[in-house]
Amino acid sequence: MTGIQSTDIKNKLHAFCVQCKNAGLKMTPQRLAIYKYLLETVEHPSADTVFRNVRHTLPNISLDTVNRTLLTLNRIGAAFVVEGTGDVKRFDANLEDHQHFKCLNCKRIIDFHHAPFDNVEIPTCIKDQFTILRKTVYFEGLCKDCQSIST
Amino acid sequence: MTGIQSTDIKNKLHAFCVQCKNAGLKMTPQRLAIYKYLLETVEHPSADTVFRNVRHTLPNISLDTVNRTLLTLNRIGAAFVVEGTGDVKRFDANLEDHQHFKCLNCKRIIDFHHAPFDNVEIPTCIKDQFTILRKTVYFEGLCKDCQSIST
């Protein structure tokens, strides 16, 4: 980890504390550790993966706390549930504009960024009927590793 | 149901039989009933919803058969799993170009069609690295009914 990333993470953690305070949420070690892990990883982890990793620093944390916290982060907008088709919930704290590709075989989720996808226009028929809270462009397929294996 | 729809469904059922045959799959009453229900509904049902409905005509069908069959339909391309964030798997047998909006509150999935979304370009960096099997544009938010209720 470089000094620059570290500073970036520190800034985000500070912003997170402010965000929690504004939302009337207490700052607990569990909440901080979960958010910090989400910031540092690129693997779009499931609740269970977060649980197993955060346990290294907080051995007594419960899976329920992880699940509850992840949903709280989703609610206040500090993270979100990654889109997909079935499978377990996966989380992402990267709020910068980007899109996801998911390998149907190994379930890896890879970030990419294609600026034209950042703000796809909402058809008026939809805009009139619904409150759109999220717009995504999402790709599925097979990654290089899995192309060769699975027919 | 109009005569036209009925004819359309008959055509699709016939095409489905051919598709199964080509894939080396036997045509069972269960498989046919599940596919037929999927064709007739607009609600993007879960396996359980399919199960409860197909039971009207096949009282002894098992949930496992429904699940297995839905995944089979997905595999041969006769239907697919609807994209979403978490929640249970939902299925769709409408293969015409269209997109989905999902209400985060009541979980209703609504079809819409905006032609520019039918063939979003794949960035070359992605095209080079992965085999893309599916591209989706997906919206989430609140439907009219749920806007008033949930703050």
Next chain:
DNA sequence: TGACAAATAGGATTGAATCCTATATAGGTA
């Protein structure tokens, strides 16, 4: 520092989805 609302741990529970295996059946073949 004290009080109280919020958060947590950990076990219990629910619910989706898959696995297992004995039985049934679709569909090709003689």
Next chain:
DNA sequence: TACCTATATAGGATTCAATCCTATTTGTCA
């Protein structure tokens, strides 16, 4: 047409994700 075999099914068991429950702990504000 009747048989044969690979495929499919029913139904219960199992797995795993996710949530619920409640006694205890802990931030945070006054």
